[in-house]
Amino acid sequence: MTADSGKNALGDTEGREPEEFWENLYREHRENRALWGTRANPLLVEVAQCLPVGTALDLGCGTGGDALWLARRGWRVTAVDISATAVEQTRRVAQEAGLGDLVTAEQHDLAHSFPEGGFDLVSAQYLHTPFELPRSAVLRAAAQALNPGGRLLVVDHASVAPWSWNQDPETHFPTPEEIHAGLELPTATWGVERAQRPRREATGPQGQTATVTDHVLLIRRTPQ
Numbered sequence: 001m002t003a004d005s006g007k008n009a010l011g012d013t014e015g016r017e018p019e020e021f022w023e024n025l026y027r028e029h030r031e032n033r034a035l036w037g038t039r040a041n042p043l044l045v046e047v048a049q050c051l052p053v054g055t056a057l058d059l060g061c062g063t064g065g066d067a068l069w070l071a072r073r074g075w076r077v078t079a080v081d082i083s084a085t086a087v088e089q090t091r092r093v094a095q096e097a098g099l100g101d102l103v104t105a106e107q108h109d110l111a112h113s114f115p116e117g118g119f120d121l122v123s124a125q126y127l128h129t130p131f132e133l134p135r136s137a138v139l140r141a142a143a144q145a146l147n148p149g150g151r152l153l154v155v156d157h158a159s160v161a162p163w164s165w166n167q168d169p170e171t172h173f174p175t176p177e178e179i180h181a182g183l184e185l186p187t188a189t190w191g192v193e194r195a196q197r198p199r200r201e202a203t204g205p206q207g208q209t210a211t212v213t214d215h216v217l218l219i220r221r222t223p224q
């Protein structure tokens with residue numbers, strides 16, 4: 001099994017469509033902000049806090065924690081997800097924070113459509129799904145959507161937390177090098193700034209903690 005396919009703790013995906021699967025998940029947890037919540041991802045914060053403010057694209061935005069964090073710092077954010085409920089929740093948290101003008105939330109199945117525009121930062125945080133997703137093609141489109149000098153940050157799981165939907169010990173998590181190779185980008189135009197496997201203390205939906213490993217790839221499009 002890969003990190004992107006299979007049977008998991010959320011149930012059997014057999015015969016289900018990706019949109020229905022993720023939509024049901026977010027609907028079930030609409031009243032329970034504990035699921036992924038509106039916390040920003042630590043590696044997004046670590047990277048973006050050092051960057052000049054600009055335009056950002058969040059791929060698989062979930063309930064909007066990263067979009068909210070970026071908008072609070074002045075970024076103009078396009079946040080996309082396959083789940084209409086996740087998109088609506090992202091829009092709502094931005095509006096409630098008075099940041100509705102800075103956050104555009106759009107529903108996309110990235111297997112089939114990609115948002116318009118050029119971006120200074122594209123972030124894909126744990127863009128994992130138990131369904132087929134041409135992730136390399138999506139991330140290649142993301143790299144192409146970077147403005148000159150812009151960055152693509154990919155943060156993947158490299159180990160499973162005890163509360164993760166994926167408890168398959170056979171899961172292969174692509175390494176930063178494998179993710180980069182899959183992009184098939186000319187290195188003269190997109191340089192690698194980080195390819196790392198940091199460990200961190202993660203907090204689960206019930207407040208439980210565990211040490212997990214991530215795979216991090218940060219590439220930058222050459223400034224013109």
Ligand SMILES: C[S@@+](CC[C@H](N)C(=O)[O-])C[C@H]1O[C@@H](n2cnc3c(N)ncnc32)[C@H](O)[C@@H]1O
Pocket residue numbers: 018022036041059060061062063080081082083086108109110111124125126127128129133
């Ligand atoms: C593991 S969650 C990560 C959510 C968020 N980035 C975070 O770090 O909390 C994966 C997200 O990708 C979204 N997703 C899965 N397949 C997708 C697709 N084909 N197109 C767009 N979004 C998708 C899911 O709805 C979900 O919000």
